[in-house]
Structures are given as C-alpha cells and as structure tokens.
Amino acid sequence: EDKVVQSPLSLVVHEGDTVTLNCSYEVTNFRSLLWYKQEKKAPTFLFMLTSSGIEKKSGRLSSILDKKELFSILNITATQTGDSAVYLCAVLRAGSYQLTFGKGTKLSVIP
Amino acid sequence: DSGVTQTPKHLITATGQRVTLRCSPRSGDLSVYWYQQSLDQGLQFLIQYYNGEERAKGNILERFSAQQFPDLHSELNLSSLELGDSALYFCASSDGTEGNTIYFGEGSWLTVV
Numbered sequence: 659e660d661k662v663v664q665s666p667l668s669l670v671v672h673e674g675d676t677v678t679l680n681c682s683y684e685v686t687n688f689r690s691l692l693w694y695k696q697e698k699k700a701p702t703f704l705f706m707l708t709s710s711g712i713e714k715k716s717g718r719l720s721s722i723l724d725k726k727e728l729f730s731i732l733n734i735t736a737t738q739t740g741d742s743a744v745y746l747c748a749v750l751r752a753g754s755y756q757l758t759f760g761k762g763t764k765l766s767v768i769p
Numbered sequence: 770d771s772g773v774t775q776t777p778k779h780l781i782t783a784t785g786q787r788v789t790l791r792c793s794p795r796s797g798d799l800s801v802y803w804y805q806q807s808l809d810q811g812l813q814f815l816i817q818y819y820n821g822e823e824r825a826k827g828n829i830l831e832r833f834s835a836q837q838f839p840d841l842h843s844e845l846n847l848s849s850l851e852l853g854d855s856a857l858y859f860c861a862s863s864d865g866t867e868g869n870t871i872y873f874g875e876g877s878w879l880t881v882v
Contacts, residue, residue: 692871699876700771700875700876701873702771703871703872706870755800755802755817755825755865759812759813761811
C-alpha cells in the first residue's frame with residue numbers, strides 16, 4: 659500500500675520567516691509527487707515533481723524531489739499571512755490515476 | 770477557481786438517508802475523480818471515471834456509488850448514511866492523461882445528524 663508521511667503536522671511562524679515542509683513516501687512504481695495548498699476548501703495545485711534533483715519554483719515557493727531517499731521538501735521564503743494553509747503532498751504511481759495523500763502540514767503565519 | 774463545479778456546497782441530512790452530490794468537470798476534461806476528506810483520515814480516493822466508464826476504484830463503501838454521464842458530469846450517491854460519513858467530498862478532474870495534473874472543486878460539505 660502506498661504511503662505518504664508529512665512533517666511537521668503543524669507549524670507556527672512569524673511573517674518573514676522561511677519554512678521547510680517535508681514529505682516522505684513509499685510507493686510502488688513511482689511516477690510523480692504533487693504539492694497542493696488547501697486554504698478553506700479546494701486543494702489548489704502548486705507543483706508536480708517527476709525528476710530527482712530538479713527544483714521547481716514559483717515566486718517564494720520552491721520544491722525539490724529526491725527519488726533515491728524518497729522524499730520531497732517544499733520551501734516558502736519570506737512567509738506572509740496569506741501563506742497560512744494546509745499543505746498537502748500526494749504521490750502518483752505509474753499506470754494509476756489515483757493520488758495518495760499525506761495528512762498535510764498546517765502552516766500558520768502570524769504577523 | 771479551478772473550473773470544477775460541485776453542488777451542493779453544504780448538506781445536512783439524517784442517518785439512514787440518501788444524498789446525491791453533483792460535479793461538472795473542467796471544460797475539456799474527460800476524467801472525474803471523487804475524494805473524501807475527513808478530519809482523521811485525510812484525503813481518500815474513492816473512485817475515478819473516464820469518459821463515462823469506471824477506471825479506478827479506491828476506498829469506496831458499497832453504500833456509495835457513482836456514475837459519469839454522456840455530458841461528462843458526474844454524480845456520487847451516498848445511501849444509508851451514517852454519522853461517520855460526515856466529511857468534505859471533493860470532485861476533481863483532469864484530461865485523463867497519465868500523470869497529468871488533477872484539479873479539485875470546492876467540495877461538498879456533508880453533515881449527517
């Protein structure tokens with residue numbers, strides 16, 4: 659059974675801090691790892707990672723995948739209160755269409 | 770806005786009842802997915818349809834069923850509801866290409882009392 663573990667489960671930081679969220683996984687025939695941000699309702703897509711060592715970047719957010727060690731990190735620099743959300747990591751196996759999600763990291767950014 | 774539309778947004782019903790949740794995928798997407806999110810279980814995959822046909826099945830209870838219609842909208846039917854079925858039910862869609870990004874709707878909050 660595929661497994662995704664995220665850490666920490668929750669995190670409180672001050673505006674301007676840099677945070678690193680962790681995601682480790684066990685999946686047969688790994689194809690890709692995805693990061694989503696969930697604020698009030700719908701998870702919104704952030705990144706899809708398929709290749710090891712290649713950083714994906716979007717503004718203050720970046721993510722990298724290590725396929726050898728089976729983990730990914732999501733970095734957020736210069737955090738803002740609008741970054742407060744639950745960040746979800748999910749994996750997709752080759753030949754499958756279902757995502758296996760971790761339980762998420764709840765990030766709270768205080769002014 | 771992801772382009773995936775779900776109705777109703779909120780629903781309160783009694784145990785033993787049956788409800789239907791509706792989903793319209795993004796324009797052009799052929800594949801629809803249903804996920805359940807509860808506090809203790811996180812996001813759990815229920816079922817996937819592609820162009821009207823069931824493609825994959827996850828942790829979907831026998832009391833639950835789904836279908837995708839010719840116009841590609843989908844419905845999730847939940848019957849003999851129990852308190853533990855209270856959750857946020859998400860519909861998501863993609864073009865069905867392997868590895869392609871899956872986009873989520875806003876969800877339907879179901880409360881069973």
